Structures are given as C-alpha cells and as structure tokens.
Amino acid sequence: MNVLKVALLIATGLSSAAYAQSGPPIKLADVAELSGAGATVGTNWKNGIDLAVAEINAKGGVLGRKLEVTHADSQSNPGVARAQVQKALDDNPYVLLGPGYSGSIKVTAPLAKKAGIAEIMGGEAADLTQAGNEYVFRTSFGGxxxxxxxxxxxxxxxxxxxxxxxxxxxxxxxxxxxxxxxxxxxxxxxxxxxxxxxxxxxxxxxxxxxxxxxxxxxxxxxxxxxxxxxxxxxxxxxxxxxxxxxxxxxxxxxxxxxxxxxxxxxxxxxGLTTDAPVPAIQAFRDRFKERYNYVPDHNGIKGYLSVYIVKAVTEKMGKVDQANFAKTLHGMTITPEQEPGILMEVTYDDKGDIDRQSFLVEVENGKQVVKKVLPKLGKSASN
Incomplete structure (x- = not known):
C-alpha cells in the first residue's frame, strides 16, 4: 500500500469519526417560573441554563453537537406548568429541565415518566423523589x-x-x-x-x-x-x-x-451558595454577573448545573441516548476533574437524590458568610 492510499484511509477514518460525533442540535426543554410568585426562582434558573449552554456550545458542544434550549413560562402555576411540559414533551426533547416549584413538579413528573424522558428539576420537597419515578433528578438537596x-x-x-x-x-x-x-x-x-x-x-x-x-x-x-x-x-x-x-x-x-x-x-x-469557599463556584459567580449584571442565587447555580449534568451523562454514554440517560445517571458520581462545569463533586443515588458538600452560613453586613463546610454523606456510587 503506497503512502497516498494510507493518507486517504486515515483522512477517511478521521472524517467518519467526526461525522459520527456531529449532527443536529441536542434539544433541551426548560419549563420554569418566569412570571408570578416564583419569578425570582425561574429567572435565575433560566439564566443559569443559558450561561451553561453558551459555554458548552462555544467549546464545540456535546460530542460535537450543539445544545439548543427552549424556555416556557409556568407562570408559577402547576396547571400551566403541566400544560407547558406536555407541549414541550410533544417535541421530544432529549432532557426536560425544571420546573423549580415542587407543586409543579408533582404534576409534571408523571408526564416525563410516561414519555421516558429524564426531568432534571429544582424542587426541594422531600417527597418528590420518594414516589418511585426513576426519571426525576434533583439539582439540590431535598428536605x-x-x-x-x-x-x-x-x-x-x-x-x-x-x-x-x-x-x-x-x-x-x-x-x-x-x-x-x-x-x-x-x-x-x-x-x-x-x-x-x-x-x-x-x-x-x-x-x-x-x-x-x-x-x-x-x-x-x-x-x-x-x-x-x-x-x-x-x-x-x-x-x-x-x-x-x-x-x-x-x-x-x-x-x-x-x-x-x-x-x-x-x-x-x-446546599449551594455563590459565597462558598470553592474557587469554581466563585468563578461561576463572576461569569454570571458579567453576563447578567447581577449576582445569582442558588437557583442560578442549579440551572447551570442541570446542563452540565446533561453533558457529563451524555459523554459517559458516548452517545446521545435518551432511553438510557436516566439509567446512566442513577448511581453516578461526577467530579470537577471529569467535568469542570459541575463545580463540586456530586453523587446521585437510585432515587435521583444527590450527595455533595453543603454549608452553614450567616448573613453579615449584607453577605453570606460560610461558617462551616459540611462534607458529603459518603453514599456509595459508581463513577
């Protein structure tokens, strides 16, 4: 085999590999409290999502594919949230993000389960992950x-x-x-x-x-x-x-x-604060403030993390696999070394609950001051 043929074969192989990792955008659907009593929650959540999407796409996307997110307003109303989630699921997104209000999650989670689509949400009511729905995952601690x-x-x-x-x-x-x-x-x-x-x-x-x-x-x-x-x-x-x-x-x-x-x-x-003594979180806070001109609360971090969870799971699978996404995330540990956007090491259990560091804080002179760092509980998990 001459040198020209070898070069052509290598070029063809590289082209095929690139093609295998490229394709149409990966669609994410977000339903959040963009108006009503939960507007503060939903706006921070949405902005965190958009920042993560912009960062990931600027670096080439996920497995060579760009992320594309759509946002819908639940109006902080469970009935509206259910309708918006059903509409979003009709478009067959890869993963559903939100809502943030626990009451809205209770009426939307069964829809996500029926569709077989993972729902990465912001709610903190204790019972959200206790009902046996294997498609629901938290971005923060439950009660x-x-x-x-x-x-x-x-x-x-x-x-x-x-x-x-x-x-x-x-x-x-x-x-x-x-x-x-x-x-x-x-x-x-x-x-x-x-x-x-x-x-x-x-x-x-x-x-x-x-x-x-x-x-x-x-x-x-x-x-x-x-x-x-x-x-x-x-x-x-x-x-x-x-x-x-x-x-x-x-x-x-x-x-x-x-x-x-x-x-x-x-x-x-x-569970999350932009005043945490964690350099990655402080750098996130600075990027968020530069983009939106205000300091985010924990909901902004949760929205940001939701997208990086999608990235980490997809890259672990090595493909965009909607059917196996939830199964892969159960029991998974994501570290900042593997995925810097995750900010702190996090472990998911078989119910979709999380384990990671948390903090005891006190407000002093208009700022959260971390008084104590509480370690992970240490549940076993796979990497």
Missing part, C-alpha cells in the same frame, strides 16, 4: 436531606428547647415543615408556634406577633425568597430577638438584596 442538619444545629449548637415554625402553605413549605417537625420531636425541641403562610403574602405583622407571644428560643423560617425578605423586615421591626434559622431560601442573594439590613444575622443550611 429529607437538609432538615435533619438544620434541626441538629438548632438543638445542639443553639441549645434551643423551644422553636417557632413559619412555613409557606404549598408542597415545598409543607414538605419541609413535616420533616423538621419530626426531627424537632426526636431531639426534644418543643414547637410553640406552627404558622402557615401563603405564597406571595405581603403582610406578616400578625404572624410575627404570634411569634413574639410564643417567645421561642429560635425561629425556623421556610418560605419562598420574596416572602422571606418580607418576614425578615417585620421580625426586625417588631424587635424579635430569637435566632432566625432557615434553609437556602432564607439567606440567598435575592433575599439579602430585598431585605437589606434586616437579613443580617439570619442563618441557614445551604
């Missing part, structure tokens, strides 16, 4: 993972014997309230006020009055971001002195911006 850590902190670190609970009356809020109430009971912490509030509620004067009357050792707050800012202002106005403890939605960037000085002193367990 069943985070609430025991919060209860332990209130009981062991704060030495609180009594607590007031304020929660939002939706799937997210009720799920968290149910889990932490059980944890408080197991630790001997008495709930002296158990207050249900409404999504989008503007006036918290009466609720805070009941908290003052109960005189708890600590207050646990589990509301959405906008309402968290409002109740923090009212708690400060009525001079409630008890420690204010919550989860990600109490101490996030949007809450700090809306509440101003009233956010100072609020503490919480957060």
């Amino acid at each position: 069943q993972s985070s609430m025991p850590k919060v209860a332990k902190y209130i009981a062991d670190d704060l030495k609180a014997k009594t607590v007031a609970i304020v929660y939002v009356n939706n799937d997210f809020g009720k799920g968290g309230r149910d889990v932490i109430s059980k944890d408080f009971a197991e630790r001997g912490v008495k709930v002296v006020a158990d207050l249900s509030t409404e999504s989008g509620q503007a006036d918290f004067a009466a609720d805070v009055g009941k908290i003052k009357a109960a005189n708890p050792d600590a207050v646990f707050i589990y509301l959405n971001e906008d309402e968290s800012a409002r109740i923090l202002k009212e708690l400060r106005r009525q001079n409630v002195q008890a420690p204010l403890i919550g989860e990600t939605t109490l101490t996030g960037q949007k809450v700090i911006e809306l509440a101003g000085d009233a956010a100072n002193g609020a503490r919480g367990h957060v």
Whole structure:
C-alpha cells in the first residue's frame, strides 16, 4: 500500500469519526417560573441554563453537537406548568429541565415518566423523589436531606428547647415543615408556634406577633425568597430577638438584596451558595454577573448545573441516548476533574437524590458568610 492510499484511509477514518460525533442540535426543554410568585426562582434558573449552554456550545458542544434550549413560562402555576411540559414533551426533547416549584413538579413528573424522558428539576420537597419515578433528578438537596442538619444545629449548637415554625402553605413549605417537625420531636425541641403562610403574602405583622407571644428560643423560617425578605423586615421591626434559622431560601442573594439590613444575622443550611469557599463556584459567580449584571442565587447555580449534568451523562454514554440517560445517571458520581462545569463533586443515588458538600452560613453586613463546610454523606456510587 503506497503512502497516498494510507493518507486517504486515515483522512477517511478521521472524517467518519467526526461525522459520527456531529449532527443536529441536542434539544433541551426548560419549563420554569418566569412570571408570578416564583419569578425570582425561574429567572435565575433560566439564566443559569443559558450561561451553561453558551459555554458548552462555544467549546464545540456535546460530542460535537450543539445544545439548543427552549424556555416556557409556568407562570408559577402547576396547571400551566403541566400544560407547558406536555407541549414541550410533544417535541421530544432529549432532557426536560425544571420546573423549580415542587407543586409543579408533582404534576409534571408523571408526564416525563410516561414519555421516558429524564426531568432534571429544582424542587426541594422531600417527597418528590420518594414516589418511585426513576426519571426525576434533583439539582439540590431535598428536605429529607437538609432538615435533619438544620434541626441538629438548632438543638445542639443553639441549645434551643423551644422553636417557632413559619412555613409557606404549598408542597415545598409543607414538605419541609413535616420533616423538621419530626426531627424537632426526636431531639426534644418543643414547637410553640406552627404558622402557615401563603405564597406571595405581603403582610406578616400578625404572624410575627404570634411569634413574639410564643417567645421561642429560635425561629425556623421556610418560605419562598420574596416572602422571606418580607418576614425578615417585620421580625426586625417588631424587635424579635430569637435566632432566625432557615434553609437556602432564607439567606440567598435575592433575599439579602430585598431585605437589606434586616437579613443580617439570619442563618441557614445551604446546599449551594455563590459565597462558598470553592474557587469554581466563585468563578461561576463572576461569569454570571458579567453576563447578567447581577449576582445569582442558588437557583442560578442549579440551572447551570442541570446542563452540565446533561453533558457529563451524555459523554459517559458516548452517545446521545435518551432511553438510557436516566439509567446512566442513577448511581453516578461526577467530579470537577471529569467535568469542570459541575463545580463540586456530586453523587446521585437510585432515587435521583444527590450527595455533595453543603454549608452553614450567616448573613453579615449584607453577605453570606460560610461558617462551616459540611462534607458529603459518603453514599456509595459508581463513577
């Protein structure tokens, strides 16, 4: 065989390999809360997705194919979310992203399961991954993972014997309230006020009055971001002195911006924060701020991670394989060494729940300050 023939064969082989890894765009469908009470959640989520898509496409896409994402507005309404997800699934996307509200996920997850399409979502209600739907995956901790850590902190670190609970009356809020109430009971912490509030509620004067009357050792707050800012202002106005403890939605960037000085002193367990002492997360924050001119909250990180999860799973399979995507992600560990866009090592279990580092934070002078880094729980998984 002469040199010319060898060269032609090599060129043909390279061309075939390139062709095998190229093709039409990989379609992703996002349904998020772009208006209504959850607009802060959905807008951050969407912007995180778009940033990740732009970064990945700028580097050649996934297996040589560009990502293409469409966005639909759930209007923060489960009925609208269901209709938008059905419309998105009719177009047969590779993966479904969102929604962020737990109530919307409850009505959309069965649709994704029926279509055999993985749904990478932002909801945190404890029961979302407990119903046996193998196509649902989290981007953050569920209440069943985070609430025991919060209860332990209130009981062991704060030495609180009594607590007031304020929660939002939706799937997210009720799920968290149910889990932490059980944890408080197991630790001997008495709930002296158990207050249900409404999504989008503007006036918290009466609720805070009941908290003052109960005189708890600590207050646990589990509301959405906008309402968290409002109740923090009212708690400060009525001079409630008890420690204010919550989860990600109490101490996030949007809450700090809306509440101003009233956010100072609020503490919480957060799975994701742009103030984490992790260089990759800080670099993400800078890129996000440069693109959108504001600092993202945890929802922005979750949206960003959802796309890099798609990339990591697809590259592990070595092909765009919708049918095997969910099966591959179960039990998978993704490290920043394998995929820098994942920011922190994450492991998925067989239910779609995650295990990774998390943080205890306190708001000081208008910024989240990480007080403690909590390690992974160490569940076994495959790489």
